[in-house]
Amino acid sequence: NAGVTQTPKFRILKIGQSMTLQCAQDMNHNYMYWYRQDPGMGLKLIYYSVGAGITDKGEVPNGYNVSRSTTEDFPLRLELAAPSQTSVYFCASSYPPGAPNSPLHFGNGTRLTVT
């Protein structure tokens, strides 16, 4: 099983450039999430989705956009990259959070540097 797959693994962007971080899961999870992880900090939720066609903002959505056209895919778009967006980005998926066995399943991350 592939689980949650993120691409690319690494990327360097210049200030003002745009890019899309890809995320796909093959576990038929309805819930999908994007987090960013900064040194010495807990993961912060950027956006999440409870199913195809439904997305909502997390704690730190500014500068990002998402779409969810299928159950499997949840891409994250950076429109005008800024140095503050230098981080490691994790995509995750899960069953509904209240379900008895619903841990977050994470991809292996995308390390993004904006210079």
Place this chain on the structure above:
Amino acid sequence: KNQVEQSPQSLIILEGKNCTLQCNYTVSPFSNLRWYKQDTGRGPVSLTIMTFSENTKSNGRYTATLDADTKQSSLHITASQLSDSASYICVVSATTGGFKTIFGAGTRLFVKA
């Protein structure tokens, strides 16, 4: 304010020794608490889940405890192995109208031969 604080920030132990990692939280209303292990360059992986009524849960050499009254949890690692070198993240979920999950900053564990 919903917060999850972990201690120590980092820890170095010798292979074969035991260690205990701490997690204090102020998240409410409490739903569950999970411990995740994050290897370098990888995403976190769930180790255990604790609900309000559970005090202790084991997963191999990992034993998690929960004191819901004092809002504290610990993760005890027995007979450490080199492969235990990783970050251990405490994650607390609240039962709000939707859901809210708060991540601790993690404890970085180094196991040396």
